[in-house]
Amino acid sequence: MADLTMTRPRRRHFGINVWAAGAFAAAALALVPIVTIALTAMADTGGLWGHIVQFVLPQATWNTLVLLAGSGLIATIVGTGAAWLVTAYDFRGRWFLEWGLLLPLAVPTYIMAYAYLDILNPLGPVQGVLRWVLGYSSPRQFRLPDIRAMWGAILVFGFVLYPYVYLTARAMFLTQAANVIEVARTLGVPRSAIFWRVALPLARPAVAVGVSLALMEVLNDVGASQFLGVRTLTATVYTTWIVRTDLAGAAQIAISMLAIVLAMLVLERWARRKQRFASAAQNARQMQRQRLRGLTALFAFLFGALPIAIGFAGPALYLIVAAIRRIEFAGFSNALLRATINTVSVSAMATVVIVLIGFALAYAARLHRSAWTEGAMRIASLGYAVPGTVLALGILVPVAAFDRTLGNLWHAWTGLPGTLLLLGSGAALIYAYSTRFLAISVGGIDAGLSRIPPAYDYAARTLGRSASGTLFAVHLPLSRSALTAAGLLVFVDCMKELPATLLLRPLNFESLATLLYGEAARGTYEDAALAALIIVAIGILPVVLLARTSSQPAA
């Protein structure tokens, strides 16, 4: 440690080391699952690995790569196009599009797939209308190709994940574009060429960040690809573990997934570095929007409304209709009520934990900006890239061992039967959520803190406040919006989380997501639509708030 600190500006007197210690602890906890997978993967698999490598892995890897490429492309085109549309042009309905385009964030991939399976069913509403229009009477005479295919999965993922790109690209256009575009105009770039010559190159790092986040969602997904019959690596890990009960085999596939994850992390890091470079010339002035009228305005609106229709309105309408039918038929079941309470309470607890740890990490890095604290922050954030299935795998092993040991001790001491403390209480679930979503809170809070100039710290310190005094008097009030935003994002993500919840939940514990997954997997469409509707509805609230905060220039 001494060597590293020597090479950087030292600030060892500045602050309390509790923060750094906390940061290292959080990083260590986040690292446990990854190390576990590596160790498990090295265990003897008894000959199954050869089978997996030969018959399962090539197809699953190919499927995964095709899915990533396809949905990434769609998310990029839709997200960037929509972001440019609402920042460069003004037309009737633009305001609605600006926040409406965020709405698919409220729809998890598995709900999107679940909804479209029914919507595009040969007997479903869309094909029914099409047949009626074309004059056919039976699905046998005319039907659309089955959505349960790679192209269906690509469209589903692309249209539900484009908001990641939309958000980052729009933020870039809003904060960066004005100056550069004005300069470009004076240098003779015509208005029509601005997007390709200036805005797109400018937004490239932001787009890359957004796409890498979207692709990590794709890699994480376990529900949608299963519903749509695409055997991805994640689905393979899941079945190898659950169906074949081959933990080591699952871990080995998981390791190969981590290679893809690593590639995306590199992309994201690269892009973020570029972005930091670009945002050095921070300027919150907005560019002059070009006013569209008449037919052009209408087309612009329709073009912008299309992703909302596909990624949100369609599934939401379907869910509402299906939910109303369900309530008329069977009412609001107790199982559903329990699942709702479970989901909200576990998510809320996890959110508190994650925001606290995130703040501690980001603040530690601010107080002692060194290779060590930055490393801790980066390691603690790794979990967001690790697919939920893989993460669950890496958490289950150590947590189960801990529970067993504790249970045995308890039994030896009291004579009472031991319980699974962490798994049984849902603590393992919160651990998994924390590892997976810590990056959102660390990243958001760190960004919020870094907008506070160090001069504020120095001013507070020279005015007699201690390091922790400065935290309460300056940093907390000034990063309140960043904290709120981080908390909201984390909450929705916990609530929507499926793969890790599926694998780590206590016995007889159903969250809304697992309830829906169970029914969809069994093909019994009962409470699922209602559960999905609740997830989407709760998911909208933070999206609305996100829309409000993201339309204001950064504080």
Next chain:
Amino acid sequence: MLALKGVTRHFNDVAALQDVTLELGAGQVLCLVGHSGCGKSTLLRAIAGIETLDGGTIAIEGTPVSGDGIFVEPEDRRIGFMFQDYALFPHLSVRENVAFGLKKLARSDRANRVSDILSRIGIEALADRYPHMLSGGEQQRVALARALAPQPRLLLMDEPFSNLDRGLRDRVRHETLSIVRDLGMTAVVVTHDPEEALAIGDTVALMQKGRVVEAGTGERIYDAPWTAYAARFFSRMNVIPAKIEANMLDTPLGRFHAPALDGEPHVLLRPQSIILTESGIPGVVVDRSILGEIEELRIAVAGVDDPLIMRGTSRHDVHPGDAVEIAVKADEVMIFPQDA
């Protein structure tokens, strides 16, 4: 009051401060001046305790605060710091900003202290505004009030006037300094502007590459600099090629008495040390420009590479290409050893 001894600080392998030794008496204003990157801001931050030292000591009122294994946290140094961009807390009103450093006072004392300082600086009317509603000059005054409110032992100011428009800057500088002087405040001011340094510092310390090149009163450091660096920093200079022969300085502008020097001399001449005469050294006018009160002529002279710059308050009816004759005020020729 403030004593710096051998203060040294490295960033990686770059020396930001090297063996800086300075003293400042109570009620005095010290001006640290130099080009950007010379270490003046680092020195200010080291005094504040925002920066640690690699060597040397800093003492305030005889008590060591940095160095020799001692480090007093910035909040315990009782210093006021004014930042270049003021660093007013955006979430607090002017009143709350000024009260920020008065946490230890009772509520009523705090309110009194705040209104005292606000009225002293003449910004009572701004008390309930927020920083983003203030002009640059108003922000500067609030920052001053905030730094002064806790009655610090020492006021540190980092480029306090550089964010102001030129016209406003002189007035605000004058007001700020008179407040500082009225309060008998000891202050260290960092600036990159030579004229500003000369105008406000009881002591001016010129820094270069982390070292103090020269320190002294403004008058002394301007009129009789010890080093060519100081001479050229504070004033536009003509560089005159010269040789020393038999105790006489031989230049294209004439022969002058020379001090005893080792090696080649470095001869400098202020623009105002040159005059036009009836019979002197011949030259050709290159151009003439009027800088308000001052007239500047550039005159090419055989043997000097660049045209000589001549400045004065009187006007001359000459045009580019005119032949003129010049003379040099012999007692104003500055002769230094070549800089290492």
